[in-house]
Amino acid sequence: MSDSSSIGAIETRIRELVHDYVGVNGTDAPITPALRPMFHTVVDQALASSEGGKRLRALLTLDAYDVLAGAPDSTQSRSVRTKVLDFACAIEVFQTAALVHDDLIDDSDLRRGKPSAHCALTSFAGARSIGRGLGLMLGDMLATACTLIMEDASTGMVEHRRLVEAFLSMQHDVEVGQVLDLAIERMPLDDPQALAEASLDVFRWKTASYTTIAPLMLAFLASGMTSEAANLHCHAIGLPLGQAFQLADDLLDVTGSSRSTGKPVGGDIREGKRTVLLADAMMLGTAAQRVQLQQLYEQPFRSDAQVHETIALFHDTGAIEHSHERIAKLWSQTQESIEAMGLTAAQSQSLRKACERFLPDFTAER
Amino acid sequence: MSDSSSIGAIETRIRELVHDYVGVNGTDAPITPALRPMFHTVVDQALASSEGGKRLRALLTLDAYDVLAGAPDSTQSRSVRTKVLDFACAIEVFQTAALVHDDLIDDSDLRRGKPSAHCALTSFAGARSIGRGLGLMLGDMLATACTLIMEDASTGMVEHRRLVEAFLSMQHDVEVGQVLDLAIERMPLDDPQALAEASLDVFRWKTASYTTIAPLMLAFLASGMTSEAANLHCHAIGLPLGQAFQLADDLLDVTGSSRSTGKPVGGDIREGKRTVLLADAMMLGTAAQRVQLQQLYEQPFRSDAQVHETIALFHDTGAIEHSHERIAKLWSQTQESIEAMGLTAAQSQSLRKACERFLPDFTAER
Numbered sequence: 088m089s090d091s092s093s094i095g096a097i098e099t100r101i102r103e104l105v106h107d108y109v110g111v112n113g114t115d116a117p118i119t120p121a122l123r124p125m126f127h128t129v130v131d132q133a134l135a136s137s138e139g140g141k142r143l144r145a146l147l148t149l150d151a152y153d154v155l156a157g158a159p160d161s162t163q164s165r166s167v168r169t170k171v172l173d174f175a176c177a178i179e180v181f182q183t184a185a186l187v188h189d190d191l192i193d194d195s196d197l198r199r200g201k202p203s204a205h206c207a208l209t210s211f212a213g214a215r216s217i218g219r220g221l222g223l224m225l226g227d228m229l230a231t232a233c234t235l236i237m238e239d240a241s242t243g244m245v246e247h248r249r250l251v252e253a254f255l256s257m258q259h260d261v262e263v264g265q266v267l268d269l270a271i272e273r274m275p276l277d278d279p280q281a282l283a284e285a286s287l288d289v290f291r292w293k294t295a296s297y298t299t300i301a302p303l304m305l306a307f308l309a310s311g312m313t314s315e316a317a318n319l320h321c322h323a324i325g326l327p328l329g330q331a332f333q334l335a336d337d338l339l340d341v342t343g344s345s346r347s348t349g350k351p352v353g354g355d356i357r358e359g360k361r362t363v364l365l366a367d368a369m370m371l372g373t374a375a376q377r378v379q380l381q382q383l384y385e386q387p388f389r390s391d392a393q394v395h396e397t398i399a400l401f402h403d404t405g406a407i408e409h410s411h412e413r414i415a416k417l418w419s420q421t422q423e424s425i426e427a428m429g430l431t432a433a434q435s436q437s438l439r440k441a442c443e444r445f446l447p448d449f450t451a452e453r
Numbered sequence: 454m455s456d457s458s459s460i461g462a463i464e465t466r467i468r469e470l471v472h473d474y475v476g477v478n479g480t481d482a483p484i485t486p487a488l489r490p491m492f493h494t495v496v497d498q499a500l501a502s503s504e505g506g507k508r509l510r511a512l513l514t515l516d517a518y519d520v521l522a523g524a525p526d527s528t529q530s531r532s533v534r535t536k537v538l539d540f541a542c543a544i545e546v547f548q549t550a551a552l553v554h555d556d557l558i559d560d561s562d563l564r565r566g567k568p569s570a571h572c573a574l575t576s577f578a579g580a581r582s583i584g585r586g587l588g589l590m591l592g593d594m595l596a597t598a599c600t601l602i603m604e605d606a607s608t609g610m611v612e613h614r615r616l617v618e619a620f621l622s623m624q625h626d627v628e629v630g631q632v633l634d635l636a637i638e639r640m641p642l643d644d645p646q647a648l649a650e651a652s653l654d655v656f657r658w659k660t661a662s663y664t665t666i667a668p669l670m671l672a673f674l675a676s677g678m679t680s681e682a683a684n685l686h687c688h689a690i691g692l693p694l695g696q697a698f699q700l701a702d703d704l705l706d707v708t709g710s711s712r713s714t715g716k717p718v719g720g721d722i723r724e725g726k727r728t729v730l731l732a733d734a735m736m737l738g739t740a741a742q743r744v745q746l747q748q749l750y751e752q753p754f755r756s757d758a759q760v761h762e763t764i765a766l767f768h769d770t771g772a773i774e775h776s777h778e779r780i781a782k783l784w785s786q787t788q789e790s791i792e793a794m795g796l797t798a799a800q801s802q803s804l805r806k807a808c809e810r811f812l813p814d815f816t817a818e819r
Contacts, residue, residue: 108625111629116657118629118633118654118658119647119650119651119654120647121640121644121647121648121650121651122633122636122637122640122651122654122655124636125632125633125635125636125639126629126632126633126636129632188589188590188593191589192582192585192586192589192590194582212635212639213639214639216558216560217635217638217639219558220558220631220635221632221635223554223557223558223589224554224558224628224631224632224635226593227554227592227593227596227624227628227631228625228628228629228632230593230596230597231596231621231624231625231628232625234600234621235618235621235622235625238614238617238618238621239618242614248604248608251604251617252601252604252605255597255600255601255604256601258593258597259474259594259597259598259601262590262593262594262597263477263484263492263594265586265590265593266491266492266495266587266590266594267484267488267491267492269491269578269583269586269587269590270488270490270491270492271488272583273491273578273579273580273583274487274488278487281485281486281487282487284485284487285485285487285488288484288485288488289488292484
């Protein structure tokens with residue numbers, strides 16, 4: 088299938104699943120009429136918040152499964168492919184849940200170019216405290232929904248328990264990563280080496296876990312791979328790929344090309360986000376540049392002029408170039424790990440192409 | 454077992470489970486040293502927030518199972534009893550997750566007489582935005598943990614899938630209930646009949662779901678009952694019991710006896726919470742009393758004097774007496790539903806005693 092037809096199938100299925108699993112559709116327990124309008128608004132917001140993703144994680148899940156399992160040649164294998172589509176959608180629904188809570192934590196008004204969930208719900212409810220409360224619950228509902236989707240879709244498969252456990256472990260890892268992401272904001276800036284290590288560690292927990300490792304894990308398990316092999320390969324391929332993806336995303340915040348998150352260029356710098364770029368700039372820069380960066384980041388916010396000053400420092404110190412090198416090295420690790428799976432040349436190439444989607448600006452030039 | 458020895462076993466096991474499932478204990482993926490202190494603080498807070506509950510839900514789960522399954526007489530039945538203890542703890546961990554988010558939504562500083570999770574974490578992090586973010590993630594981590602506890606504990610049982618599905622449905626129902634609880638705050642006060650119905654509906658979703666229905670459902674399924682029978686009986690017994698429990702809790706906010714939530718008497722009135730008591734007072738009162746109540750509740754907060762004025766109105770209109778009648782009627786329904794199970798007299802009596810724990814001030818006098 089082409090990307091666009093796969094994405095079409097994913098979008099349709101996500102819509103069906105969110106409707107069925109977030110809403111209340113049983114006839115035995117209807118909600119009392121007076122409270123229905125607000126509940127339906129929350130379900131509508133669940134659908135709206137679920138739209139507009141690039142579906143990179145779902146595509147990786149489907150492609151990795153197809154590479155391993157081959158074309159469905161029987162009713163049974165078509166049935167498994169249908170289940171894998173639901174796994175792929177469950178990961179996307181989990182991402183939406185995480186983003187809804189992330190926007191609450193960061194107090195972000197925008198997501199994918201539209202009002203964030205709690206902002207949209209605040210407009211409806213007419214009170215910020217209620218809008219934020221509804222947003223929090225919407226995130227909880229989506230998280231419960233994705234687990235139930237995964238539970239239902241994997242029922243009857245011999246790998247059922249391992250699939251559900253992998254999915255829940257993914258959720259736990261991302262939550263750990265969110266805590267670490269808040270912890271890193273309180274790190275002092277006097278040890279750039281520790282900051283770079285901490286930042287890459289956050290990428291592992293917060294990003295690689297559900298962006299690359301879990302999609303590969305679920306696909307590998309569904310294709311019949313043993314737990315040990317699936318675990319080994321999904322980490323070997325997925326960890327460097329997920330870290331490279333987040334490095335590339337942080338870089339795009341600075342260089343601005345092809346960033347489609349609906350957030351302004353330089354936003355990470357304005358907010359003072361502790362990134363690998365910042366750590367690299369401090370490690371590679373002169374003593375004077377390091378002091379300059381420390382002073383810039385000691386303030387609660389940076390002005391437009393200071394954002395540009397910081398971007399110039401990221402260039403001048405060689406931090407931007409170093410991030411490119413980091414990404415290239417991680418991408419090499421991913422490619423080597425694909426080779427190490429011992430697949431056919433055609434399979435390896437297909438899996439590499441599936442992974443390349445996460446680094447469109449970096450793999451094309453190679 | 455006596456209540457106190459059961460509670461001791463529950464407390465010990467909750468502590469073990471929260472430590473194991475919220476923390477990161479695998480040696481293959483340690484957290485980078487610079488970020489460990491804050492992560493460990495969050496895990497410590499998970500343990501602190503898990504302490505101090507009355508464990509009514511866990512006790513009901515264990516007692517209902519023991520009534521149905523009888524004394525463990527073999528290694529196999531002892532093994533199931535151990536699993537049921539974990540189900541009971543999973544419900545308690547879910548409650549803690551829900552309370553952590555509830556305190557964020559209500560911006561409550563206190564919980565069970567101690568600082569609420571986000572307040573304690575704000576003190577540690579030194580910034581309210583980070584403390585609230587960590588509190589939100591702590592609730593998410595506990596919710597993921599309880600699902601994984603349930604998944605692991607039920608593995609290998611023939612009822613595995615039905616148990617996990619019932620547990621996830623419980624979570625979904627409580628989340629729906631939280632949304633409805635926010636929706637009810639926006640209801641106009643001109644239709645007390647609709648308000649009473651809406652309020653009782655919220656009790657069903659937000660309280661009965663996980664307080665009485667799910668504990669009974671998990672216990673019944675674990676004892677080998679069919680899904681249909683378990684579903685029928687847990688709703689017939691648990692729905693009126695859970696609604697009576699919430700009515701009694703709302704009543705204790707007004708009358709103040711034996712309320713041990715660590716919240717001040719009259720707090721619901723001060724905050725303007727829409728309750729069945731308020732609806733009953735408006736339905737039963739004179740036109741003048743109704744206008745008086747409407748005026749009192751149209752303000753954002755009520756003073757101490759206004760709280761006392763409202764409590765007097767709840768007495769004078771007969772609303773308090775009517776709540777007692779509502780509770781008595783619901784408790785009768787629960788007792789009839791226990792009888793309808795066709796158990797032995799001894800079993801019925803034991804199950805009734807297990808249910809009575811939710812209404813200590815109301816069943817003793819009967």
